[in-house]
Amino acid sequence: MPEEIEFEIVPPVVKDGSSFEQITHRSSHRLFFFPTLENTGELLYCSCLFEVHWLRMADYRRKNLNTLGVEYVKEGSLLAVQNGREYRVGTGEIFLMRPGCESEIHTGPEGHCRKNSLALHGPLLPAVLHASGLDQVDKISEIDHAGFEALLERFRVLSTEPDRMIRRKNGALSYELLRFLQFPQPEHATPERFEKIAQSLAENPGQSGDLNTLARRAGCSPNHLIREFTRCFGTTPGRYLHGKRMQRAAELLLEHPELSVKEISSAVGYSDALNFSTAFRKYFGNSPLQYRKSHS
Structure with missing residues (x-):
């Protein structure tokens, strides 16, 4: 805990x-x-x-x-x-x-x-x-x-x-x-292969999210993956992964104050801490350090 x-x-x-x-x-x-x-x-x-x-x-x-x-x-x-x-x-x-x-x-x-x-x-x-x-x-x-x-x-x-x-x-x-x-029940069942892709992105937001790699794992073309993933989850695989990365970064900022912004950016799949900070600010409206300070 x-x-x-x-x-x-x-x-x-x-x-x-x-x-x-x-x-x-x-x-x-x-x-x-x-x-x-x-x-x-x-x-x-x-x-x-x-x-x-x-x-x-x-x-x-x-x-x-x-x-x-x-x-x-x-x-x-x-x-x-x-x-x-x-x-x-x-x-x-x-x-x-x-x-x-x-x-x-x-x-x-x-x-x-x-x-x-x-x-x-x-x-x-x-x-x-x-x-x-x-x-x-x-x-x-x-x-x-x-x-x-x-x-x-x-x-x-x-x-x-x-x-x-x-x-x-x-x-x-x-x-x-x-x-x-x-009307909360699913209108169409989500195919298991797309459920697994979404689960993998949510549990491992640090992965690359390369569309061709994800499509191979799902056994379909990249265009088919985008179309079906969006139908099932309301957004593209890339945007879905971006949301999960930002959510995981926010959790790390609050739950692990000993981690630096650079360490957190790497943990959620960013090789450049500046690019991560820019994306985080656009998503939450605050820089990572401002976010940590305002919630501490």
């Missing part, structure tokens, strides 16, 4: 009959933030994507908030309670913290949980949830993981764009997310 770096009990926040409180106990976290769209006329929007590694005792409770919280478990589990009903949310499952409900999530029995959290807002949200039936859904177990990961990556990329582009694209992408939650 990574070294524990943060433990904090946040006092309850109460406003207009709604409230939330939390115990922050985590080893790493990343926030992809979107400029506030409240009071701008936006009917539906996502305010943030939060990636966090919870440790034992981490806890979050909310009551009567008008947002939809989407909790996607990447590793470990959550124990959740909503309107008196209890759930265990395992790896690869989603829990919806519905608007107006009394909800609670905390670390599962494994003692840790890597998860992605999104917060959806807007005056259109209640109507969409009701029309789709999501206002009666707490937990989603069978999902198209590749499709959902592709959606998360699009939110990450969106957070790096100029404010005007975020305002233009955020609502449409938020609606796509809600539609995914309504």
Whole structure:
């Protein structure tokens, strides 16, 4: 387990009959933030994507908030309670913290949980949830993981764009997310050979990612690989690998402060630390050292 770096009990926040409180106990976290769209006329929007590694005792409770919280478990589990009903949310499952409900999530029995959290807002949200039936859904177990990961990556990329582009694209992408939650099962099964390519890129982001090499491993032409990989995962193999490299670099910056930027750049497949720093700044909006300092 990574070294524990943060433990904090946040006092309850109460406003207009709604409230939330939390115990922050985590080893790493990343926030992809979107400029506030409240009071701008936006009917539906996502305010943030939060990636966090919870440790034992981490806890979050909310009551009567008008947002939809989407909790996607990447590793470990959550124990959740909503309107008196209890759930265990395992790896690869989603829990919806519905608007107006009394909800609670905390670390599962494994003692840790890597998860992605999104917060959806807007005056259109209640109507969409009701029309789709999501206002009666707490937990989603069978999902198209590749499709959902592709959606998360699009939110990450969106957070790096100029404010005007975020305002233009955020609502449409938020609606796509809600539609995914309504129809979460895969429309087409992902062929095993492409699943293995994606898994290899995610687990070994330091590899070269040469398209011809990947195509040979998949037993197809480079053009066929690009077409089918994009259909299955929503992005090309190169962009997919780039996202995994940046995510792994961010983890190393926070979890291994003893590593230099040059060492981290090499670990994620860059031979030149300057090129890595430029790519990292473009992806996250901060240099590697600024990112480490702001999250320490």
